[in-house]
Amino acid sequence: MKKRIRKSTVPKTRNAGTMTESQYFSRIRSILRNGFRYYKPMMIALELASRPSQSANKRLKKEYQCAFCKKWFKRSMVQIDHIEECGSLSSYEDIVPFIKRLTKENPHDYQILCKKHHKEKTNNYLKSKKNDNRKD
Numbered sequence: 001m002k003k004r005i006r007k008s009t010v011p012k013t014r015n016a017g018t019m020t021e022s023q024y025f026s027r028i029r030s031i032l033r034n035g036f037r038y039y040k041p042m043m044i045a046l047e048l049a050s051r052p053s054q055s056a057n058k059r060l061k062k063e064y065q066c067a068f069c070k071k072w073f074k075r076s077m078v079q080i081d082h083i084e085e086c087g088s089l090s091s092y093e094d095i096v097p098f099i100k101r102l103t104k105e106n107p108h109d110y111q112i113l114c115k116k117h118h119k120e121k122t123n124n125y126l127k128s129k130k131n132d133n134r135k136d
Helices: 021-035 040-048 092-102 115-135
Strands: 050-052 062-065 078-082 110-114
Touching (some): 021 092, 040 078
Antiparallel strands (some): 050 062
16 A cells, blocks of 8 residues: 655745645744743743642642642642633734733733643633634
């Protein structure tokens, strides 16, 4: 059986013809998010949502409260959420506004959500964004 090679309908104009525009800006977005992963106001927001562990597990030092369901979780089960979405990054004009939304200085511009509720919030945002695009 021969392997079929798909030809992309989107031109690969970036990185010596190996990336589409979307892939290029997606990479920039990922690098920016990763670079600000330990941004101080975000870490302060995380600290504000913590308490000493009430668990029987003595190795677990802190627990973090989900802002939505108010349950307590270990660190690996929560994520830091931007209350105002960072938005899309699909052109050079989007870079500065994206960085401004990504790096808010007030710790109260962030909330701690369990993974379940963070995923729900993100999916709802993406659905509403998709619906807004359909209306245009």
